[in-house]
Amino acid sequence: MLKIIIPTIMLMPLTWLSKKNMIWINTTTYSLLISLISLSLLNQPSNNSLNFSLMFFSDPLSAPLLVLTTWLLPLMLMASQHHLSKEPLIRKKLYITMLTMLQTFLIMTFTATELISFYILFEATLVPTLIIITRWGNQTERLNAGLYFLFYTLMGSLPLLVALISIQNLTGSLNFLLIQYWNQALPDSWSNIFLWLACMMAFMVKMPLYGLHLWLPKAHVEAPIAGSMVLAAILLKLGGYGMLRITTMLNPQTSFMAYPFLMLSLWGMIMTSSICLRQTDLKSLIAYSSVSHMALVIVAVLIQTPWSYMGATALMIAHGLTSSMLFCLANSNYERTHSRTMILARGLQTLLPLMAAWWLLASLTNLALPPSINLIGELFVVMSSFSWSNITIILMGANITITALYSLYMLITTQRGKYTHHVNSIKPSFTRENALMALHMTPLLLLSLNPKIILGFTY
Amino acid sequence: MNPLIFTTILMTVLLGTMIVMMSSHWLMIWIGFEMNLLAIIPILMKKYNPRTMEASTKYFLTQATASMLLMMAIIINLMHSGQWTITKVFNPTASIIMTSALAMKLGLTPFHFWVPEVTQGISLTSGLILLTWQKLAPMSILYQISPSINLNILLTMAVLSILVGGWGGLNQTQLRKIMAYSSIAHMGWMTAVLVYSPTLTMLNMLIYIMMTLTMFMLFIQSSSTTTLSLSHTWNKTPLTTTLILITLLSMGGLPPLSGFMPKWMIIQELTKNSSIILPTLMAIMALLNLYFYMRLTYSTSLTMFPSTNNMKMKWQFETKQITLLPPLIVMSSLLLPLTPMLSILD
Numbered sequence: 001m002l003k004i005i006i007p008t009i010m011l012m013p014l015t016w017l018s019k020k021n022m023i024w025i026n027t028t029t030y031s032l033l034i035s036l037i038s039l040s041l042l043n044q045p046s047n048n049s050l051n052f053s054l055m056f057f058s059d060p061l062s063a064p065l066l067v068l069t070t071w072l073l074p075l076m077l078m079a080s081q082h083h084l085s086k087e088p089l090i091r092k093k094l095y096i097t098m099l100t101m102l103q104t105f106l107i108m109t110f111t112a113t114e115l116i117s118f119y120i121l122f123e124a125t126l127v128p129t130l131i132i133i134t135r136w137g138n139q140t141e142r143l144n145a146g147l148y149f150l151f152y153t154l155m156g157s158l159p160l161l162v163a164l165i166s167i168q169n170l171t172g173s174l175n176f177l178l179i180q181y182w183n184q185a186l187p188d189s190w191s192n193i194f195l196w197l198a199c200m201m202a203f204m205v206k207m208p209l210y211g212l213h214l215w216l217p218k219a220h221v222e223a224p225i226a227g228s229m230v231l232a233a234i235l236l237k238l239g240g241y242g243m244l245r246i247t248t249m250l251n252p253q254t255s256f257m258a259y260p261f262l263m264l265s266l267w268g269m270i271m272t273s274s275i276c277l278r279q280t281d282l283k284s285l286i287a288y289s290s291v292s293h294m295a296l297v298i299v300a301v302l303i304q305t306p307w308s309y310m311g312a313t314a315l316m317i318a319h320g321l322t323s324s325m326l327f328c329l330a331n332s333n334y335e336r337t338h339s340r341t342m343i344l345a346r347g348l349q350t351l352l353p354l355m356a357a358w359w360l361l362a363s364l365t366n367l368a369l370p371p372s373i374n375l376i377g378e379l380f381v382v383m384s385s386f387s388w389s390n391i392t393i394i395l396m397g398a399n400i401t402i403t404a405l406y407s408l409y410m411l412i413t414t415q416r417g418k419y420t421h422h423v424n425s426i427k428p429s430f431t432r433e434n435a436l437m438a439l440h441m442t443p444l445l446l447l448s449l450n451p452k453i454i455l456g457f458t459y
Numbered sequence: 460m461n462p463l464i465f466t467t468i469l470m471t472v473l474l475g476t477m478i479v480m481m482s483s484h485w486l487m488i489w490i491g492f493e494m495n496l497l498a499i500i501p502i503l504m505k506k507y508n509p510r511t512m513e514a515s516t517k518y519f520l521t522q523a524t525a526s527m528l529l530m531m532a533i534i535i536n537l538m539h540s541g542q543w544t545i546t547k548v549f550n551p552t553a554s555i556i557m558t559s560a561l562a563m564k565l566g567l568t569p570f571h572f573w574v575p576e577v578t579q580g581i582s583l584t585s586g587l588i589l590l591t592w593q594k595l596a597p598m599s600i601l602y603q604i605s606p607s608i609n610l611n612i613l614l615t616m617a618v619l620s621i622l623v624g625g626w627g628g629l630n631q632t633q634l635r636k637i638m639a640y641s642s643i644a645h646m647g648w649m650t651a652v653l654v655y656s657p658t659l660t661m662l663n664m665l666i667y668i669m670m671t672l673t674m675f676m677l678f679i680q681s682s683s684t685t686t687l688s689l690s691h692t693w694n695k696t697p698l699t700t701t702l703i704l705i706t707l708l709s710m711g712g713l714p715p716l717s718g719f720m721p722k723w724m725i726i727q728e729l730t731k732n733s734s735i736i737l738p739t740l741m742a743i744m745a746l747l748n749l750y751f752y753m754r755l756t757y758s759t760s761l762t763m764f765p766s767t768n769n770m771k772m773k774w775q776f777e778t779k780q781i782t783l784l785p786p787l788i789v790m791s792s793l794l795l796p797l798t799p800m801l802s803i804l805d
Binding site for chain 1: 716742753761
């Protein structure tokens, strides 16, 4: 695992020592090379994990997330080139350093064995993200967004620290590999109920759960493009990953403790999807759609069946790629019109037809069109929740319909119809932007040919 | 001040603290405290104006009261045990009085009222000495009498201090008051774990002193005492803004910076002793502290604070050279991976 971590750390000296005209080239190339190294981890021979050392391991759940993380860094760097082009060199280097630091922490988080180490790195990802959002965001609301982001996450995760330490006192070790083997049922008591809550709330806030999702629209909207991409694609999945890891230790309370959260998620996914239909702000629409998709993942993780775990993992990867692509597309609009209002730049198909093709593909994958992996994820979640309780099919079906509605609404508003008269002088699409969209879409489409690598450890 | 006299007075302060830390006779400890107090008054009054006089007077009165209470506790201890050696305190009354006296010296709630006012009235360097060096002596006494301290009183004072330190700092824009409230909160953390594991108190003290030293040095370098003047540092020394950001986040206890280490260790020690609600509460209240540190970072490093136009083109003729700043900054932010080395403190 050091073969990925050390090169990523070394990207920082690379940034600071590069010449002015080479920084983007150097960093993008080397981060692409690093992502190639991580692809080798996808070869998971058995259900057991690949253990590289006492501190790092990779298993069929964390390997796809790791590949997604390393894949996303070059994409983030490509996406940020335009809005940073006018900044002085040192600030560009600082921005890339923040992204690289975040990347290092994320890689270490996804491969950590010891749960306290996971916790420290989980919290450590907050600092670079906060700096990216508040320093390089564009509106004054970004300060509030940073505060909400930081404090919501910290309030949820401090009880997690206490819970992890008390579990360590109880069982002697928090090394995840060991816990799988000597896992015992938690006795039934009030304090174990609070332990369950303490463990899960951090990840619920991160996912986010419907009632605690207030930070997400703020943070996603105010962040610059790389910040939005990494937030939507990876940081939300940290919550899902954490929940998947920690629920192995929390039986049997999950059977009754999960009900309130299941209700909140089932209701919340419909509510947030419906809000998407009434959004005027493009990035806000994509942010609420993230909440809705993640609510599906929460439902899947809390039901705890093999199929639902497969669905959760597939949905996390698929949503990561789709959401990040949608944010890139929204950013390409923002860079041209400097406004996030949807109706301000409409009818773009006439002006930028290739970009319209990417919009179409992104919207189709967002609404989970077969045979994309989004469909595989959603289908598995819907089927397993149906087997858990027949009534949920109504809510799930309603959610799928409303998702289709707002995805098509977004597509049609931005692409179809007559273009507004003030956009006929926008710059045509850069090759960089088209490359960005292609690099998002190609893994998504190729994975539909072999989805078993993203189906997680219950395949 | 005449350098010779200043050196003598400074050495007296050092000597006073050393006497406190190294004595085994209660009377010598009291003498050490008094020496410390008397010698630090001229240092607090380096600039001679009514504000400093008021601050020094307040400091003198509270510390003298605390010393007298300490003397009373020593005498009661003498009465009940017949000897002056500092081993443990033999009478619960003496223990409570001694704990209150030391809390008054440290600035724990409910005796915290002097800390913001005194810190605000004195210069930055004197404030630095006040908030770091002066905490060493009372803390060393608390360390030595820790087996016989009444747990209820100490924990109450600790939790209330964390609360007051967090809430009190919320409305402040003066940097010295912010540092004072931060000191109150950190003292709360230190005393909370005193009965369970005094080693962690010392660790927290060490890291707190490093971070406070760093913060004060960064303030001294830009000669700023208010949030507004701190917000001009992007113009004078832009690197300082990054360093302020890192140090403030470290003080707030964010991983992966070294300020997280004492909090983590303290939470671990408290949880091992089966108190679970207490560390959760303490950790959540530390978030209040983080809020006003974040506000400082917002105005300093993460935004370009609104300022008048001639502030943006400031000339600075002489740059102050602060010794030891780089190692301090490194130590106050990057020590977390060295946590297993805690065993050297035992």
